[in-house]
Amino acid sequence: MSALAIEGVGRTFPGVPGGVPTIALQPVTLAVEDNDFITILGPSGCGKSTLLRIVAGLDTPTTGRVVLDGAPVTAPGADRGMVFQSYTLFPWLTVHENICFGLREKTMPKAKQDEIAAHYIARVGLAGFEQHYPKTLSGGMQQRTAIARALANDPKILLLDEPFGALDNQTRSLMQELLLGIWETEKKTVLFVTHDIEEAIFMAGRVVVMSARPGRIKAEVAVDLPHPRLYTVKTTPEFSALKARLTEEIRVEALKVAVAA
Amino acid sequence: MLGIAFFVLFAAAWAAATFGGFVSKTFLADPVTMLREGWTLFAKYGFAGDIAITVWRVVGGFVLAAACAVPLGIAMGAYKPIEAFFEPFVSFARYLPASAFIPLLILWAGIGEMQKLLVIFIGSFFQIVLMVAVAVGATRRDLVEAAYTLGASARGVVRRVLLPSAAPAIAETLRLVLGWAWTYVIVAELIGASSGIGHMITDSQALLNTGQIIFGIIVIGVIGLISDFLFKWANQRLYPWSLA
Helix, strand or coil: CCCEEEEEEEECCCCCCCCCCEEEEEEEEEEEECCCEEECCCCCCCCCCHHHHHHHCCCCCCCEEEECEEECCCCCCEEEEECCCCCCCCCCCCCCHHCCHHHHHHHHHHHHHHHHHHHHHHHCCCCCCCCCHHHHHHHHHHHHHHHHHHHCCCCCEEEEECCCCCCCHHHHHHHHHHHHHHHHHHEEEEEEECCCHHHHHHHEEEEECCCCCCEEEEEEEEECCCCCCCCHHCCCCCCHHHHHHHHHHHHHHHHHHHHHC | CHHHHHHHHHHHHHHHHHCEEEECCCCCCCHHHHHHHHHHHHHHHHHHHHHHHHHHHHHHHHHHHHHHHHHHHHHHHHHHHHHHHHHHHHHHCCCCCCHHHHHHHHHHHHHCCHHHHHHHHHHHHHHHHHHHHHHHCCHHHHHHHHHCCCCHHHHHHHHHHHHHHHHHHHHHHHCCCCCCCCHHHHHHHHHHHCCCHHHHHHHHHCCCCHHHHHHHHHHHHHHHHHHHHHHHHHHHHHHHHHHC
16 A cells, blocks of 8 residues: 555636636646655646645645545645745744754654754754754755754655755755755655756656646656666766656647747 | 934034024023923932833833733734734724823823823734734745644644744834833823823923923933833844844
């Protein structure tokens, strides 16, 4: 049995009064196994973020349902950790306090909180920055803290909504390697939304390609590149072949958007 | 430095107008007379006591208003139904001028301390409620969502996200409204009181002593400046994270 089941999940936003409703997502069905790393790749506005928000419980589907470990998802919860594209660290808390946010909510003893926080701070390479406030950190450091904060909560599944979208290219590749390294050692189920083809291939065990709006799943492509993966994998012929294929898939969708516009 | 320069310029213009004989001494005392009258006030008429009673009234009424208004404002900012219930009335009440209540309050509460506190309370309460509600309601949506995905309950979100996020804006609101509370107390004291800075000013008006009136007004300004400074200093200490 798969850990996460997305069953015919669709989302229609009501239009302005008198206008036509907007179909953001056509019914999508997707099964995610334990410890899968799945990237959802699609052009801007294809509803991939909407799908992720529905899994997180931050949005409710118009049709279908999401089931995690046999229980239907109705609201956000600590079992689904989320990293947002925007910087969502609490500005009034230090790096350490941000990472402990969810643990404190569980009323975990302070010593245990500190131990877990220290582990993930080291894991994302932020040792020495524990007492810093978010505004003094770079974008990459803020997102690393956000990843540590989500992981510290030990969620069943980690949801990432274009977490590196606002970062520069060099920082972005370093962050990809960092996250993949964590996944390789700690094993987690991950849903990762992106519009970047290279990022989608490099991170994934399986790439789910979505069509232009209204979004639906257009193709699923398994990525059989060996682990541990280093950035050098991006220059291998296997990687290039996958990239060529996905580029073609996405290009067709992007063209649809361009023609419609 | 530029700010101080204007104070100097202002005092110079005043001195020129009065010493130069452009304005009758009956209507505007010169700065030196003003200072001398000020000294007389302290030395002979116990002006320090007047200042103390006025400060007490402002702080008392303001603290009372804040203690009631901040929780209500937070509840309105956090829960839409509560906001829908109170907001129209509070918006209406906000435009009722506190000074217009003074005759009514004198009827109800006499000219004692209760009346002064009530004037300040009415003048401050509705303003604080609305501004706090807006500050809490303006909390970044994505921070609230992040807290929910970290397992926070609705109460946890109010306590650990909405409150700390709005705290600097709430403190700023209190600083502003305290300034207005000073206006209300003086008006209340001008109309019916037997002590306080406002009362001293009415007395001096009867004696055509513009030096004492101006001194009283300047004392109010100085106290306002000090309280403003203390508030700013406290905010910077309390919320270092909110500074750019």
